[in-house]
Amino acid sequence: MVQLNCEVIVPDHKTPTQTYVERWSKIDLHEPALVVVPDSEEDVIDAIFLAKQNGLILMAAGGGTSPAVPLNSKTLYLNLKKLNDVILDRDAETIKFGGGALTGQVVETCTSQGFYTTWANSNVVGMTGSILGGGNSPFNGLHGLIMDQVLCVRIITAGGEKLEVGPSSKGEELSLFNAICGAGQGLGVIVSTTMKVFPLSSLGMDGDKVWTRRVIFPAGEIELAASTYVRMQPQDPNFVTVLMFMRNPSDSPAPGCPVIMIAASYYGPHKKAEEAASVLFEKDLVGRAIQAVTVTSSLARVNDAMAPLSGRGDYKDIASAWLRTSANSSFQSAFNEWITFTDKYQDAKRCMVVHAAHNPQRSVLIAQQRPERSGYFDARERGNCLLLFSWATKLQTVDPMRAFAKKVKAIYRQDQVDESPRTFANNLQFDTKLDEIYTNTQIEELKRVRSRWDNDGLFWSPIGDKRHSP
Numbered sequence: 375m376v377q378l379n380c381e382v383i384v385p386d387h388k389t390p391t392q393t394y395v396e397r398w399s400k401i402d403l404h405e406p407a408l409v410v411v412p413d414s415e416e417d418v419i420d421a422i423f424l425a426k427q428n429g430l431i432l433m434a435a436g437g438g439t440s441p442a443v444p445l446n447s448k449t450l451y452l453n454l455k456k457l458n459d460v461i462l463d464r465d466a467e468t469i470k471f472g473g474g475a476l477t478g479q480v481v482e483t484c485t486s487q488g489f490y491t492t493w494a495n496s497n498v499v500g501m502t503g504s505i506l507g508g509g510n511s512p513f514n515g516l517h518g519l520i521m522d523q524v525l526c527v528r529i530i531t532a533g534g535e536k537l538e539v540g541p542s543s544k545g546e547e548l549s550l551f552n553a554i555c556g557a558g559q560g561l562g563v564i565v566s567t568t569m570k571v572f573p574l575s576s577l578g579m580d581g582d583k584v585w586t587r588r589v590i591f592p593a594g595e596i597e598l599a600a601s602t603y604v605r606m607q608p609q610d611p612n613f614v615t616v617l618m619f620m621r622n623p624s625d626s627p628a629p630g631c632p633v634i635m636i637a638a639s640y641y642g643p644h645k646k647a648e649e650a651a652s653v654l655f656e657k658d659l660v661g662r663a664i665q666a667v668t669v670t671s672s673l674a675r676v677n678d679a680m681a682p683l684s685g686r687g688d689y690k691d692i693a694s695a696w697l698r699t700s701a702n703s704s705f706q707s708a709f710n711e712w713i714t715f716t717d718k719y720q721d722a723k724r725c726m727v728v729h730a731a732h733n734p735q736r737s738v739l740i741a742q743q744r745p746e747r748s749g750y751f752d753a754r755e756r757g758n759c760l761l762l763f764s765w766a767t768k769l770q771t772v773d774p775m776r777a778f779a780k781k782v783k784a785i786y787r788q789d790q791v792d793e794s795p796r797t798f799a800n801n802l803q804f805d806t807k808l809d810e811i812y813t814n815t816q817i818e819e820l821k822r823v824r825s826r827w828d829n830d831g832l833f834w835s836p837i838g839d840k841r842h843s844p
Contacts, residue, residue, distance in 0.1 A: 376420050376423045376424040376427060377420070378410060378417065378420050378421065378424065379413075379416075379417060379420070380410065380411060380412050380413045380414075380417040380420075381410070381411035381413075382408065382409070382410055382411075383408070383409035383410075383411075384408060384409075385405045385406065385407075385408075385409070387405065391403055391404065391405050391406075391445075392686065392687065394409050395409065395438070395445065395451055395453075396435075396438045396453065396455070396686065397435075397438040397439075397441070397445075397686065398437070398438055398439040398440075398441065398498065398684070398686055398690060399439075399441035399686075399688070399689060399690040399691060400687065400688060400689050400690075400769075401441035401689050401690070401691055401772060401804075402441055402442070402443070402444045402445065402804060403441075403445055404444075404445050404446045404447070405445075405446075405447065406433075406445050406446065406447070406449040406450065406451040407428070407430055407447055407448060407449060407450060408424075408430070408450045408451070409450075409451045409453060410424075410450060410451070410452050410453070411453045411455065411456055412452065412454065412456065412457065413456050413457075414457075415530060415536065415565055418452070418457075418530050418563050418565060419530060419534045421450060421452050422530065422532065422534055422563070422832065423534060424450065425450040425832060426830075426832060428450075429448075430448055430449065430450040431448050431449050431450070431831075431832070431833070431834050432449075432450045432452055432563075432832055432833050432834070433445065433449050433450065433451050433452065433833070433834050434452045434454060434473070434563045434564070434833070435451060435452065435453050435454060435500075436454050436455075436473055436474050436475070436476070436500025436501070436502045436503050437476055437477075437498055437499045437500030437501075437503055438453075438500070438686075439496070439498060439499050439500065439503065440503065440800075440802065441690065441691050441803075441804075442802040442803050442804050442806070442836075443559075443834060444804075444834070444839075449834075452563065453474070454472070454473040454474030454502075454563075454565075455474040456474060457472035457473050457474045457475075457565055457566075458471070458472045458474040458475040458476070458479060459471065459472045459475070459566075460472070460475050460479050460480055460483045461483075462483050462484060462487055462489065462571065464487060464489075467489070467570060467571050467572070467573075468525060468568050468569065468570060468571060469483065469484060469489070469491060469568070469569050469571050470566055470567070470568045470569075471501055471502075471566065471567060471569075472565065472566050473502050473563065473564045473565045473566060473567075474500070474502075475500070475501050475502070476497060476498055476499065476500060476501065477493045477494045477496060477497050477498070477499045477500070477501055477504070477677070478497030478498065478677065479501075480493055480501055481493060481497065481673075481674060481677060482674065484571055485574065485672070485673050485674040486674070488573060488574050488575065489571040489572060489573060489574060490513075490571065490572055490574055490577075490673060491513075491523055491569050491570065491571045491572065492509065492511040492513045492514075492517050492518070492519065492520040492522070492523050492569075493511055493520065494509065494510065494511065494520070495510075495511075495512055495676075495677055495680055496677060496680045496683065496684050497677045497678075497680070497681070497684065498684040501567065502564050502567060503800075504520050504800060505520055505521045505524055505554070505555060505558065505567060506554065506556075506557075506558035506559050506564075506799070506800075507556065507557075507558075507559070507798060507799035507800030507801075507802070508520070508521050508555075508556040508750065508751045508798060508799055508800060509521050509800065510730075510759065510798060510800065512614050512639065512641065512676070513641065514614075514732040514734075514736075514737060515609075515610070515611035515612065515613065515614070515732040515733040515734075515735075515736060516611050516612060516641065516736060517572070517736065518736055518737040518740045518754075519556075519737065519751060521555035521556050521751075522555075522737075522740050523569045523570040523571075524540075524554075524555055524567060524568070524569055525540055525541070525568045525569060525570060526538055526539070526540040526567070526568040527539050527540065527551060527554055527564055527566075527567050527568075528564070528565050528566040528567070529550075529554070529561070529562040529563065529564050529565070530562055530563045530565060531562045531827050531828070532562065532827060532828040532829075532830065532832040532833065537550075537562075539551035539554070541744075546823075546826055546827075548746075549819075549823050549826075550562075550823060550826075550827060552746055552750070553750065553819075553820060553823045555750065556750030556751050556799060557750040557799060557811075557812065557816070557820050559799075559802075559834070559835050559836055560824065560828065560833040560834050560835025560836070560837065560838070561823065561824065561827055561828065561833070561835070562827060562828070562833065563833075574673065577612070577641050577642055578642050578643045579641065579642060579643065579644070579673075580643060580644045580670075581670070582672060582673060583670040583671060583672055583673075584639055584640070584641055584670065584671055584672075584673055584676050585639065585640045585642075585644045585647040585648075585668070585670050586637060586638065586639045586640075586668070586669050586670070586671070587636075587637070587638045587647075587651045587654045587655075587666075587667075587668050588635060588636070588637045588638075588665070588666070588667050588668075588669070589602075589635070589636045589654050589659070589660070589663045589665070589666045590633050590634070590635045590663060590664045590665045590666075591633065591634045591635070591636075591662065591663050591664065592631075592633060592634075592664055593631070593632045593633065593634070593709075593713070595634065595662055595663070596634055596705060596706055596709045597702065597705075597706060598659065598662060599617060599634040599636060599705075600617070600702045600705035600706065601702055602636060602653055602654070602659060603615065603617040603636055603705075603729065603731070604700065604702065605653055606638065606651070606653060606731070607731050607757070607758075608733055608757065609650065609731065609732070609733055610640070610642075610646070610650045610733065611732075611733045611735070611736055612640055612641045612642035612646070612647075612650075613638065613639070613640050613641075613647075613650050613651075613732075613733070614638070614639045614640075614641075614730065614731070614732055615636065615637075615638045615639075615730070615731045615732075616635075616636070616637045616638075616639075616728060616729065616730050616731075617634065617635070617636050617705075617728075617729040618634065618635045618636075618637070618726055618727065618728050618729070619632065619634060619708070619709055619712045619726060619727040619728075620632075620633060620634075620635060620726045621633070621716065621723050621724070630723060632712075632713055632716075633664065634709070636654065638650075638651045638654060639676075641673075644670070654666070683763060683765075688765060688766065688767050689764075689765070689766045689767070689768070689769060689771065689772050689775070690763070690764060690765045690766075691762075691764040691772075691775065691776065691779070691803065692761060692762065692763055692764070692801045693761070693762040693764070693776075693779035693780070693783060693797070693801060693803055694759060694760060694761050694762070694797055694798045694800075694801035695759075695760040695783045695786060695787060695795065695796070695797060696753035696756040696758070696759055696760075696796040696797070696798065697756055697758040697759070697760055697786055697787070697789075697790060698755070698756050698757075698758065698790055699758065699789060699790075700729070700758060700760075700786055700789055701789045704785050704786050704788070704789055705729075707785050708727060708782045708785050708786065709727075711778065711781060711782055711785070712725070712727050712778075712782070715774070715775075715778045718774075719766065719771050719774060719775070721766050721767040721768045721771055722764070722765065722766040722767075722771050722775055724765040725762070725763065725764050725765055725766075725775065725778075726762075726763045726765075727760075727761075727762055727763075727782060728760070728761040728762070728763060729758065729759075729760055729761075730758070730759045730761065731757055731758050731759075732757050733757060734754060734755055734756060734757035737754040737755075738754050738755050740754070741754050750799070750812065750816060750820075751799075752794075752796060752811075752812060752813055752816070753796040756796065759798070760782075760783065760786050761801070762778075762779040762782055762783070764776070764778070764779055776803070776804075779803075783795075795810055796810065796811070797810045797811055798811075799811050802836060806836075808836065808837070817837075820837050821837055824837050824838070
């Protein structure tokens with residue numbers, strides 16, 4: 375029998391599961407058979423063989439922000455939080471981080487030394503997990519996806535083998551690396567990753583600060599807000615534009631009232647930012663808004679705005695759809711659905727509908743230049759991402775919440791010019807079909823890669839989960 379030399383937690387059926395399983399959401403959260411917190415790669419290998427001996431499914435966790443990953447009495451939950459070293463090499467312009475490192479740690483390390491890289495917009499998201507699903511970033515327009523900057527991955531396989539794989543790998547190891555970048559759930563335990571970083575000075579931001587224009591509209595101005603958002607596209611690669619349906623917070627003058635917010639952030643010179651967002655300064659538009667402000671913030675603090683959504687607990691989920699375009703009528707229909715849903719389910723008033731736009735040309739160019747590196751994200755030419763942040767406090771609201779998300783996605787997808795709906799792998803839900811994320815050819819290749827590296831199904835993977843079968 376394998377003996378573990380690290381922290382091990384055996385659930386006692388009395389202590390709340392979230393006390394020892396650090397998950398963003400309580401959806402699909404059940405008591406695992408065992409929790410292992412490794413201090414080293416050798417501890418990871420021991421946990422792998424312990425899971426094999428006891429017929430357990432091993433689930434490696436970094437940030438713990440994916441509610442689609444099931445936890446139950448057959449799970450060995452491998453919490454990688456102690457494998458979280460972050461080391462930046464200024465000369466090589468690279469950063470290496472452990473499998474348990476969070477986005478916030480990478481943001482802090484990079485910005486404190488005058489660099490940045492592609493990262494998620496929440497500090498509690500695991501860096502490794504974001505890469506496994508492709509990785510959405512504020513820098514999509516400049517550098518493509520998070521996974522596009524990966525140079526090397528150190529992984530421990532189901533056989534306990536330590537490998538370092540990257541773009542220069544050959545044969546099956548190259549196939550493994552390519553799958554890790556965008557479709558990497560359940561191919562092994564990633565203990566460290568090396569990525570490219572960029573000098574902050576290359577952005578040309580005044581005072582190294584991100585420029586943001588925020589305009590908040592009352593519910594009656596949904597048509598104006600939607601048409602303004604559409605007018606701002608296509609946009610500068612340094613620009614990220616977001617339109618959100620949200621309710622005023624409890625401490626605001628009109629708590630709970632539905633509003634629409636446009637937030638346009640520019641990662642470059644502020645003069646160019648004002649030119650790119652000139653529509654948001656138009657006198658008529660500002661006159662019809664509740665509030666219109668321009669703010670700047672350091673890149674190190676930009677993710678702080680997402681802190682209210684990043685806390686652990688309650689029943690939370692994220693659904694997404696990559697779109698080519700959106701008609702104004704879709705915004706109106708979706709807004710009405712959102713109002714109806716959040717009025718009916720009072721515990722779900724914090725649900726938000728988010729539309730995020732970026733210039734997709736850089737991402738498309740990466741696919742053309744390095745097709746083998748971009749094969750597991752099939753929507754690079756789509757510059758619009760619909761995100762539904764669902765949040766309820768009652769378990770019985772989860773099913774209606776999921777139905778609401780599907781309905782809103784369907785509203786926007788009816789405007790598309792083709793019949794290939796695409797969802798981000800990072801936002802996999804409990805019943806998302808694989809053919810909504812990957813092509814049939816990609817699915818077959820992923821099955822082959824998984825059979826090569828984990829033929830017995832030691833690790834949980836959507837490839838082997840019947841809930842996701844097309």
